[in-house]
Amino acid sequence: MDLVIVVALVVLQVSLQPSLAALFTVEAEHTSYNSEYGGSVVMGCRFSSKPANPQNDLKVIWHLTDAGPDQEVIRLVNNLESSVSSKFKGRVKLLTDELKNSWAKIQISDLRITDSGMYQCLVQTTEGTDYKTIALSVGAPYHSISKQIERTAEGDKVVLTCQSEGYPVSPVVWQDERLQSYISNTTTTTTPDGLIKVVSQIEVSSSEKTKYTCNFTKDHSSATFHIPDDIPPRQGENDILIVVLCLGLVLTATGLGVVIYRRRKGNYLLILLNTEPKLINVIY
Known part of the structure; x- marks a missing residue:
């Protein structure tokens, strides 16, 4: 009885081999892709057989x-x-040139955050239809960090601000040069392009000489403030400085003019003293 079952299974396997060999399949080159905002990506799937007439027998969606x-x-x-x-x-x-090699590939350029998602590659020939699903994730690094320093109303403290855009959201860690961490006030908003705008602030003393660093931990990007060197002058200090410089220039120019005048006057008197007097005959 067991022998009969074994023989039947062998016969069934042999009879199925031609149909299994002819089975049309599609396989993804990669099941997922991670790409950068503004860049490009090529995603592909490979189908198992070449169509007899690629001009008419092939459909790719x-x-x-x-x-x-x-x-x-x-x-x-x-x-x-x-x-x-x-x-x-x-x-x-x-990429139509890849079709002759049994590849259905697409290229997406100028990638956006909203391009992220699940993509389905469907291929149909006279031998059958199959598809595969591929995941695309588009991210944006927090490369460019803008800094800002503002004095508080009291004047003895300053507010340090770090701002950047990326995706997905990144935590921000503040530390001083002794690696002491500070609690920050961090807010996030979404831009029209789908990026996350992160603004992070801390308030510190304006007189203590040290440096503070904001770290966007997602991409290990950072920016550093040197206090008090980076603190901008108070409102009006620049005007006073300009006035002082102008007065200094005026006084310098006046002093230089006096020196030149005195030298010229001294030279003139010396010429008069060294000139021999001449007799002038006067006819009456």
Whole structure:
């Protein structure tokens, strides 16, 4: 009885081999991609067999499946490429040269945060239809950090501010040169481009000579304040300094003029003293 079952299984396996060999499949080159805001990415899936007539037998469709309603990114049907999504207009293309190598690849340029999501690569030939899902994550590093220093109303303290934009949100850690940490007031807002604007502040003494550093820990980006060297002058101090400099220039110019005048006058008198007197005959 057992022998009969074994023989039946072998016969079934042999009979299924041709159909298994002919099974059409699609495989993703990578299941996920991490890319940078403003950059570009190439995502691809490989199909198991080359179509007999690539001009007519091949259909490739890429969808973005989890950004609200299903969005068709790009399609190729009967060798005609089209994109119906205004979101990707001018930023996406199908790498048609790769089709002859059984690759369905797309390139998305000028990446946006909202391009993140699950993409479906669907390939259809006369041998069948299959698809694979690929995840794309778009991030933005906090590279550019702007600094600002403001005096408090009392004048004995200053508010240090660090501001940057990136994605996703980054914690901000403040430390002084002794690596002592400070509690900060940090706020976040979303920009129209989908970036996270992070503003972080601490209040410190304006007289203690030290340095403070804000660290955006997501990307290990930082900015440093040197206190009191970086503190801007009080309002009006610049005007006073300008007045003092102008007075100094006027006094210097006046003194120089007096010196030059006296030298010229002394030279004139010396010439008169060294000149021999001449007799002048006067006719009456």
